Amino acid sequence: MAKGKNRMSSEINAGSMADIAFLLLIFFLVTTQISEDRGILVKLPPWSNEPPEDITLNSRNVWSVLVNANNELLVRGTPTDIRELRSKTKEFISNPRKESDKADSPTKAIVSLKNDRGTKYKTYLEVYNELQAAYNELWNESANKKFGKDYEFLNTNQKREVRDEIPLVLSEAEPTNFGEEN
Numbered sequence: 001m002a003k004g005k006n007r008m009s010s011e012i013n014a015g016s017m018a019d020i021a022f023l024l025l026i027f028f029l030v031t032t033q034i035s036e037d038r039g040i041l042v043k044l045p046p047w048s049n050e051p052p053e054d055i056t057l058n059s060r061n062v063w064s065v066l067v068n069a070n071n072e073l074l075v076r077g078t079p080t081d082i083r084e085l086r087s088k089t090k091e092f093i094s095n096p097r098k099e100s101d102k103a104d105s106p107t108k109a110i111v112s113l114k115n116d117r118g119t120k121y122k123t124y125l126e127v128y129n130e131l132q133a134a135y136n137e138l139w140n141e142s143a144n145k146k147f148g149k150d151y152e153f154l155n156t157n158q159k160r161e162v163r164d165e166i167p168l169v170l171s172e173a174e175p176t177n178f179g180e181e182n
Contacts, residue, residue, distance in 0.1 A: 060101065061108045063092045067127055069118030082126055089134035093166065106138070106166040114173035135168050142166055 065085070066074040073080050075088065093109040095102035103109035111131055115124050136151070142162045143151040151162060 057110065058104070058108075061103045062110045062112055063089060063103070064112045064114070065127065065131065067113075067115040067119045067123055069116040071120050071123040073127060082130060085127065085130040086134045086137070089131055090138055093134065093138060110169045110171055112171045112173055115175050117175045117177055119175075131170060132168075135166070135170075138166050139163065 064076055066077075068074060073082055073085065075085065080088065089111065092102045093106050093111075095105070113128065113131060115127075139151040139162050142165055143149060143154055143158070146162065147154060147158055151159065154162065
């Protein structure tokens with residue numbers, strides 16, 4: 001009796017496996033959404049070859065926020081908890097009691113953010129978000145007072161009116177070297 005004639009072939013026909021793998025690859029490429037990191041959306045000033053003019057600022061109108069190399073928050077040289085930053089910033093900008101150590105008016109208020117090169121990015125973003133949230137809440141309060149609705153539901157002209165009343169002036173200073181908080 002011949003050994004090879006009655007035996008079944010032990011090979012697997014893999015001709016269609018490449019087609020299936022290719023179709024799966026195409027399917028996943030088409031259906032997968034790749035999320036992009038958007039970063040911090042900040043409108044930068046236009047480029048100019050001319051040096052900026054010297055401006056003398058009243059220190060009363062500057063809210064200096066420093067995040068040092070130890071990720072500690074210093075506001076005007078005083079250690080501050082990040083949970084208090086938003087409310088203190090709002091109070092500084094709006095100055096409802098007309099205190100002498102806060103901004104003359106919201107149009108003159110400048111928030112200066114400075115960090116150390118050793119600052120963790122997470123801490124920097126938390127501080128930046130709190131400062132931005134302070135402005136967002138002030139805009140919302142002003143919009144509700146003037147127009148009876150939240151800032152996000154205003155038309156472009158109304159938003160411009162609110163932002164003219166409370167302009168976002170968030171200055172970011174050049175980071176200091178590790179541990180050099182000046």
